[in-house]
Amino acid sequence: MTLPKVIGTNDSITLITGKKTRVVLLNNAATTPPFEKTLKELSNFLQTYGALHRGAGPHANITFLKVQDALSSIRKFLNLPDSHALLFTQNTSAAINLFARMLRLKKSDVVITSSIEHTSNNLAWHYNTEAQIVEVHAFEDGSIDFDDLEKKATKHGKNLKLITMTGASNQTGYIPDIQKLSKIAHKHKALLFIDAAQLAPHRKMDMKQDGVDALAFSAHKVYAPFGIGVLALPKSLLDNIPADPGGGSIDMISEKDILWAPPKERHQTGTWNVTGIISLAASCKVLMDASWKEIEKHELELVKYMAERLPKVPNIAMYVPAEKYLSENRIGTFPFNIAGIHHAQLASILEHEYGIETRAGTICNHRLVRRWHKISDTEQKKIEKKIANGDRLASYGIVRASFAIHNTKKDIDLLLSALTDIAKNGPKLKYKAVTHEEIFIPMKK
Numbered sequence: 001m002t003l004p005k006v007i008g009t010n011d012s013i014t015l016i017t018g019k020k021t022r023v024v025l026l027n028n029a030a031t032t033p034p035f036e037k038t039l040k041e042l043s044n045f046l047q048t049y050g051a052l053h054r055g056a057g058p059h060a061n062i063t064f065l066k067v068q069d070a071l072s073s074i075r076k077f078l079n080l081p082d083s084h085a086l087l088f089t090q091n092t093s094a095a096i097n098l099f100a101r102m103l104r105l106k107k108s109d110v111v112i113t114s115s116i117e118h119t120s121n122n123l124a125w126h127y128n129t130e131a132q133i134v135e136v137h138a139f140e141d142g143s144i145d146f147d148d149l150e151k152k153a154t155k156h157g158k159n160l161k162l163i164t165m166t167g168a169s170n171q172t173g174y175i176p177d178i179q180k181l182s183k184i185a186h187k188h189k190a191l192l193f194i195d196a197a198q199l200a201p202h203r204k205m206d207m208k209q210d211g212v213d214a215l216a217f218s219a220h221k222v223y224a225p226f227g228i229g230v231l232a233l234p235k236s237l238l239d240n241i242p243a244d245p246g247g248g249s250i251d252m253i254s255e256k257d258i259l260w261a262p263p264k265e266r267h268q269t270g271t272w273n274v275t276g277i278i279s280l281a282a283s284c285k286v287l288m289d290a291s292w293k294e295i296e297k298h299e300l301e302l303v304k305y306m307a308e309r310l311p312k313v314p315n316i317a318m319y320v321p322a323e324k325y326l327s328e329n330r331i332g333t334f335p336f337n338i339a340g341i342h343h344a345q346l347a348s349i350l351e352h353e354y355g356i357e358t359r360a361g362t363i364c365n366h367r368l369v370r371r372w373h374k375i376s377d378t379e380q381k382k383i384e385k386k387i388a389n390g391d392r393l394a395s396y397g398i399v400r401a402s403f404a405i406h407n408t409k410k411d412i413d414l415l416l417s418a419l420t421d422i423a424k425n426g427p428k429l430k431y432k433a434v435t436h437e438e439i440f441i442p443m444k445k
């Protein structure tokens with residue numbers, strides 16, 4: 001079976017060295033290119049694009065019907081129970097922030113999260129609720145310590161209101177056992193929230209079967225990069241006053257009283273991101289029409305291929321042992337470095353000399369990267385001081401290559417051969433450090 005096609009994979013560019021090459025897209029954990037079909041569906045939709053919920057007319061009606069259809073596709077994509085609703089935000093970060101505020105937790109409440117979370121699923125809890133945030137220990141390979149989770153969940157008992165975890169790590173590709181997380185949360189009558197930003201593009205999601213109470217994900221990571229995020233949550237949470245009130249959330253307002261719109265309407269404030277919803281639903285449909293079995297098989301093959309070969313690159317530093325990728329169900333997300341080359345420079349060499357897109361830095365997972373680099377508190381303080389003074393290159397970091405549906409073994413070969421060449425011969429160009437931007441830029445010879 002052929003996998004769905006994305007656009008942009010045959011894009012050819014001329015490198016600064018004068019060489020023509022195809023762009024190799026290995027930064028999919030940040031943003032995936034859109035599906036061809038998604039772009040077509042969006043283009044068709046725009047022919048009759050009208051005001052949703054804010055107008056009467058043929059185009060407004062067509063738009064309403066198409067959005068209804070799109071909503072049911074997204075619900076199907078998640079296998080969302082009837083007891084649950086969908087809200088749309090700008091991205092996953094905004095969805096988690098919104099969810100955290102909607103819960104209206106008290107000081108005595110406890111939220112359990114982990115130390116491997118993307119900052120979006122960490123800061124949201126520290127800055128939007130009064131609840132006590134408890135962190136579960138994780139191992140250096142990025143996996144969660146379930147014994148510690150059980151212990152902490154039991155310790156906080158009835159005060160535990162929520163367990164919030166990543167569905168797949170943006171740094172190590174680790175996928176926790178979601179059904180196990182659900183059992184632990186529900187044993188204590190707490191909710192389970194999954195940050196599905198990295199899970200959604202790579203594994204079939206089933207909120208009903210997995211016992212997930214709420215989750216968030218983004219269109220730009222599921223082959224529909226058109227600026228929208230999703231929050232799926234229990235309808236009962238819609239009975240509250242909206243966390244972000246405004247246009248559309250009220251039926252009537254006077255000096256003294258507010259008549260809120262019905263619960264299912266009051267939380268989606270302002271004009272909806274209709275093109276985002278249509279594009280996202282189109283990508284969800286493409287993924288559902290393809291075989292998840294085939295998608296997973298293809299991606300696991302890439303993971304195996306990379307894990308078997310990356311350790312052979314000279315001077316490579318891998319932070320997750322290759323065996324973990326070979327023996328566990330991980331998505332294709334590989335953090336690495338080459339000894340003696342700054343991570344930001346390595347990403348820059350890959351970009352400018354080979355046309356390979358990756359990402360460098362701590363990538364919203366600072367504490368795990370710090371652990372990998374064994375940075376003491378004293379060193380950390382010195383680094384923080386330098387960063388505060390504008391030297392962002394003072395930070396430790398990694399380069400991340402992340403795979404998606406469109407990648408091939410050929411892409412991995414190109415990356416491995418580039419890394420080997422760099423490790424053996426160094427950069428072909430001279431680079432200038434741009435400290436305030438955490439990048440290196442090449443200087444023409």
Ligand SMILES: Cc1ncc(COP(=O)(O)O)c(C=O)c1O
Pocket residue numbers: 029030091092093094118120121166168169170195197198217218229
């Ligand atoms: C696991 C995880 N959670 C949250 C986010 C934030 O997503 P967004 O950029 O859509 O806010 C990301 C982005 O990379 C992520 O990888």
